[in-house]
Amino acid sequence: MKGISSAVIRRLPRYYRYLDELLENDVVRISSKELSEKMNVTASQIRQDLNNFGGFGQQGYGYNVEYLYKEIGKILGLDKKYNLIIIGAGNLGQALANYTDFERRGFYLSGIFDVNPRLIGMKIRGIEVRLIDELEEFIKKNPVYIAALTLPKTKAPQMAAQLVRFGIQAIWNFVPTDLHLPKDIVVENVHLVESLMHLSYNLKAVQEENQEKK
Amino acid sequence: MKGISSAVIRRLPRYYRYLDELLENDVVRISSKELSEKMNVTASQIRQDLNNFGGFGQQGYGYNVEYLYKEIGKILGLDKKYNLIIIGAGNLGQALANYTDFERRGFYLSGIFDVNPRLIGMKIRGIEVRLIDELEEFIKKNPVYIAALTLPKTKAPQMAAQLVRFGIQAIWNFVPTDLHLPKDIVVENVHLVESLMHLSYNLKAVQEENQEKK
Numbered sequence: 001m002k003g004i005s006s007a008v009i010r011r012l013p014r015y016y017r018y019l020d021e022l023l024e025n026d027v028v029r030i031s032s033k034e035l036s037e038k039m040n041v042t043a044s045q046i047r048q049d050l051n052n053f054g055g056f057g058q059q060g061y062g063y064n065v066e067y068l069y070k071e072i073g074k075i076l077g078l079d080k081k082y083n084l085i086i087i088g089a090g091n092l093g094q095a096l097a098n099y100t101d102f103e104r105r106g107f108y109l110s111g112i113f114d115v116n117p118r119l120i121g122m123k124i125r126g127i128e129v130r131l132i133d134e135l136e137e138f139i140k141k142n143p144v145y146i147a148a149l150t151l152p153k154t155k156a157p158q159m160a161a162q163l164v165r166f167g168i169q170a171i172w173n174f175v176p177t178d179l180h181l182p183k184d185i186v187v188e189n190v191h192l193v194e195s196l197m198h199l200s201y202n203l204k205a206v207q208e209e210n211q212e213k214k
Numbered sequence: 215m216k217g218i219s220s221a222v223i224r225r226l227p228r229y230y231r232y233l234d235e236l237l238e239n240d241v242v243r244i245s246s247k248e249l250s251e252k253m254n255v256t257a258s259q260i261r262q263d264l265n266n267f268g269g270f271g272q273q274g275y276g277y278n279v280e281y282l283y284k285e286i287g288k289i290l291g292l293d294k295k296y297n298l299i300i301i302g303a304g305n306l307g308q309a310l311a312n313y314t315d316f317e318r319r320g321f322y323l324s325g326i327f328d329v330n331p332r333l334i335g336m337k338i339r340g341i342e343v344r345l346i347d348e349l350e351e352f353i354k355k356n357p358v359y360i361a362a363l364t365l366p367k368t369k370a371p372q373m374a375a376q377l378v379r380f381g382i383q384a385i386w387n388f389v390p391t392d393l394h395l396p397k398d399i400v401v402e403n404v405h406l407v408e409s410l411m412h413l414s415y416n417l418k419a420v421q422e423e424n425q426e427k428k
Binding site: 009010012013014016017039040075076077078080082090091092094095096098099101102105106107145146169170172176177178180184185186188190191192193194195196197198199200201202203204206207209210 | 223224226227228230231253254289290291292294296304305306308309310312313315316319320321359360383384386390392394398399400402404405406407408409410411412413414415416417418420421423424
């Protein structure tokens, strides 16, 4: 698996999503041409991307949807189940906790933690919000590798460092700051404000183009 | 501004965020070397990126933080104010509505809409949730170009098409599906499940490496 460009890796979840939809619609096989039309990328890109992992396609037959779905799932590590905890039971933490799509992919919410005593005891889909002080004990008893971080910016770096000490291996970071952690800790950032700025850049470009046309 | 790679554009919001932090800490100027250490990218990348927009730096002086912050802000279209509506007042829609960081960047929430009559009248930061039927009338009275979409997958394509008919120019799409819209409509996707899959891929790689070391 080494030496595959991060751009290809970034595209795999999208393949996985499309294959999932095809499976739901009982599609058994698909050509790279048909898949390319659906996904709005070139058929040659699809073939190139999937060749990185040994192909899966057969000349004249196309791809077996279920097989390709499962293989990409394995590559993405989706053939395992993971426990996930959420740190921060504010609005975003609650929204994530309520998102059942994650479970379909093998990510099971096992705990929600907050510093705010007023939130303690509140239940989200049957899971009680716990005080952050219980975190170390909880992780000892319930092996968990992934923590979603939805805290205020000022508290995030310290909490991230603590999570790593407690054995967390991957942080899904919703806090608008970069975490500086050891190299073997996975950090996946979801920077919402940056996404909105990117939208704003493109909106500005479109508006300027429309202006020029007038 | 044409011909700038999308990778550079994607990096600009991060520069903007760091410059904002420097401003908050009353830093007046910074060298590309200092900035590179903070941001964990090479100084030459920083110089290259910023040269795309005419430089802003002066030999021996470095960058004027406030000037650079404002210039990047202009490039990103953040010198204007935008009204934003949210379609879908579920957990994620509510979380977005409560996110005050957006306003700091010039994105003002002006309306929240849902199909569920039970949510109608609920207020989030003073803004009432309205029935989706009022959308067309609302947009006529309150010019708004950006809509955040937090709906179930099945309802999203139709709603997106409707939003475009009503004059929306940019969709911030949180629905795990690709929207097929006219070319001059900006779509910025936040695919949370795909982000989690990417985390999973990296977690698997780290775990395999740790296994090999043993």
